[in-house]
Amino acid sequence: MKVLVVYAHPYPESFNHAVLDKFIQGLQSKGHEVEILDLYALGFNPVLSAADLAALQQGQVPADIAAHQERVTRAEGLAFIFPIWWSSMPALLKGWIDRVFSLGFAYAFREEGPVGLLKHRKAVLITTCGGDQVFFDQSGIQKAIQLTVDLGVLAFTGIAKVHHEFFYNVVQTDPATREKYLEQAFSLGVHF
Numbered sequence: 001m002k003v004l005v006v007y008a009h010p011y012p013e014s015f016n017h018a019v020l021d022k023f024i025q026g027l028q029s030k031g032h033e034v035e036i037l038d039l040y041a042l043g044f045n046p047v048l049s050a051a052d053l054a055a056l057q058q059g060q061v062p063a064d065i066a067a068h069q070e071r072v073t074r075a076e077g078l079a080f081i082f083p084i085w086w087s088s089m090p091a092l093l094k095g096w097i098d099r100v101f102s103l104g105f106a107y108a109f110r111e112e113g114p115v116g117l118l119k120h121r122k123a124v125l126i127t128t129c130g131g132d133q134v135f136f137d138q139s140g141i142q143k144a145i146q147l148t149v150d151l152g153v154l155a156f157t158g159i160a161k162v163h164h165e166f167f168y169n170v171v172q173t174d175p176a177t178r179e180k181y182l183e184q185a186f187s188l189g190v191h192f
């Protein structure tokens with residue numbers, strides 16, 4: 001399968017980057033064709049501007065958005081790798097979704113209501129967290145992220161099969177647990 005991996009972390013030495021490497025190794029070990037969108041490295045502009053909205057309303061897609069939409073369309077599967085920042089995704093990734101998953105590309109309004117237009121067979125998300133699992137479960141924050149991202153973005157745009165993996169306590173945990181997370185990232189690539 002052609003898999004587009006959307007990656008949002010600014011620091012090449014980060015744990016997220018190690019997760020990205022392992023996930024890609026897993027995908028490639030099964031012959032998947034991988035394309036990486038490293039949003040920070042690309043210097044993607046995340047601001048959905050008045051000019052963007054005016055152009056999109058007239059059915060014109062700004063060139064930088066169109067280039068990313070082509071990459072999304074080429075893929076049969078999507079993956080997202082990012083850290084939790086303030087109980088959400090990094091703003092750069094949110095801005096990528098704001099601009100790239102535009103009306104007419106990712107969703108449309110029909111008589112029966114909004115419909116998703118994306119045709120991807122599945123999406124996998126890997127999210128690293130500073131907090132521990134008990135906090136995420138008891139506070140409802142994990143559930144909230146799954147509702148807003150897995151349901152509110154991916155299912156809404158037509159991708160019904162979504163797997164979201166959370167790696168907890170990654171800042172303070174021991175090396176063995178980090179290694180286990182990296183093995184899990186590899187396995188998620190293998191079983192994409």
Ligand SMILES: Cc1cc2nc3c(=O)[nH]c(=O)nc-3n(C[C@H](O)[C@H](O)[C@H](O)COP(=O)(O)O)c2cc1C
Binds near residue numbers: 084085131
């Ligand atoms: C701006 C910022 C906001 C953060 N907000 C949260 C948060 O709301 N919840 C949480 O569990 N961790 C939070 N963290 C911790 C990150 O999730 C954690 O540092 C990251 O997952 C570790 O992976 P890395 O080493 O690849 O950066 C935050 C970190 C930063 C820099």
